Amino acid sequence: MAQLALVSDDLHFLQHLLPTWKQQFDLRVLNPPKPPPRIRGPHDLLAGLRNRRLRSRELPPLAEWADVVFCEWATHYLEWLSHHPGRAKLATRMHRYELERHADRVNWDNVALVLFVSNAMERAFRAAVPDYGGQTAVVYENIDFAKFSTRDRGATHRLGMLGQVIPRKGVREAVEFFAAVADELPELSLSIAGGTPDARYRQWVEEAIAAAGLGERVTLEGFVPDLQAWYHSLDIIVSNSQAEGLQTSLVEGVASGCRALSRGWAGAEEVVPPDGLFSSATEFRQRLVEHYALDAEERTRQATGEREALLERLGARPRMAELLASLAP
Numbered sequence: 001m002a003q004l005a006l007v008s009d010d011l012h013f014l015q016h017l018l019p020t021w022k023q024q025f026d027l028r029v030l031n032p033p034k035p036p037p038r039i040r041g042p043h044d045l046l047a048g049l050r051n052r053r054l055r056s057r058e059l060p061p062l063a064e065w066a067d068v069v070f071c072e073w074a075t076h077y078l079e080w081l082s083h084h085p086g087r088a089k090l091a092t093r094m095h096r097y098e099l100e101r102h103a104d105r106v107n108w109d110n111v112a113l114v115l116f117v118s119n120a121m122e123r124a125f126r127a128a129v130p131d132y133g134g135q136t137a138v139v140y141e142n143i144d145f146a147k148f149s150t151r152d153r154g155a156t157h158r159l160g161m162l163g164q165v166i167p168r169k170g171v172r173e174a175v176e177f178f179a180a181v182a183d184e185l186p187e188l189s190l191s192i193a194g195g196t197p198d199a200r201y202r203q204w205v206e207e208a209i210a211a212a213g214l215g216e217r218v219t220l221e222g223f224v225p226d227l228q229a230w231y232h233s234l235d236i237i238v239s240n241s242q243a244e245g246l247q248t249s250l251v252e253g254v255a256s257g258c259r260a261l262s263r264g265w266a267g268a269e270e271v272v273p274p275d276g277l278f279s280s281a282t283e284f285r286q287r288l289v290e291h292y293a294l295d296a297e298e299r300t301r302q303a304t305g306e307r308e309a310l311l312e313r314l315g316a317r318p319r320m321a322e323l324l325a326s327l328a329p
Helices: 015-024 042-065 076-083 096-101 119-128 171-182 199-211 227-232 248-255 281-293 296-315 320-325
Strands: 003-007 026-030 068-071 089-093 113-116 135-138 158-162 189-193 218-222 236-239 259-263
Touching: 003 042, 015 026, 015 320, 026 042, 042 068, 042 076, 068 076, 068 320, 076 089, 089 320, 096 119, 113 119, 113 320, 119 135, 158 171, 158 227, 158 248, 171 189, 171 199, 171 281, 199 218, 227 248, 236 248, 248 259, 248 296, 259 281, 259 296
Parallel strands: 003 026, 003 068, 068 089, 089 113, 113 135, 158 189, 158 236, 189 218, 236 259
Antiparallel strands: none
């Protein structure tokens, strides 16, 4: 049985796989606290030093014990291991954030396998690290699709966005886009769910809602405790992001029977069909008008077809466990 060390400071996207992985591998998991993203004071400085000490103490024994070390996130732990190789083969999964913040600090000569959640991310990595000589693959096991079922579709006239309310997610602009179609589709409402770590940006979003007179139709929900119920309350899941790896809320929404409407960031086409992509307020309005012009049966047929096609597409991708096992001697 291959010896696999999993290093991750956030197991959210792998938790549902661990019972199976424990049967497939001799598995050890290192799940340390996240290091602070920025040093803003003495507390962050102390946490950063503790994390650095943990890396130098905990990672070398794992790299000598394991056949394969898998860093789920291509961040500080991958950086350290790539410069302090042990006997283990090193693998990672790279997302948009790590490519932007960490890729140039990794010694890629010592990384045997890089996994991605989208073809677009793989292309971006190859462009950024053109001399990479290891193996790459596109996978998708971020969510347990069994947890996302469809409901009996009847129009709720409710759109939803899920994610942090930050500039990259294009929330304020989405409110302005919604305002452009609000008079034409007076039953429509927009639910914006997710944390608001940027207080100033949240204020700008609230000001945009008020300026458009949409206080009764656009709501900032904050944290949503029952995601399945929230997705079931929607007709359409919306993304207006500037960039994503492969936005989880789009995949979950489609798996729950919503239709998806997305700005055309690189990779969005892997989730959303061409008639669900937009690049302007005019196209956003057009997509909504076209959708609600359909009768209920056609809307249901399209949502069901898009769900089946997406699950088949993502389900056909390679399994991470098989790729990791292939690295073991």
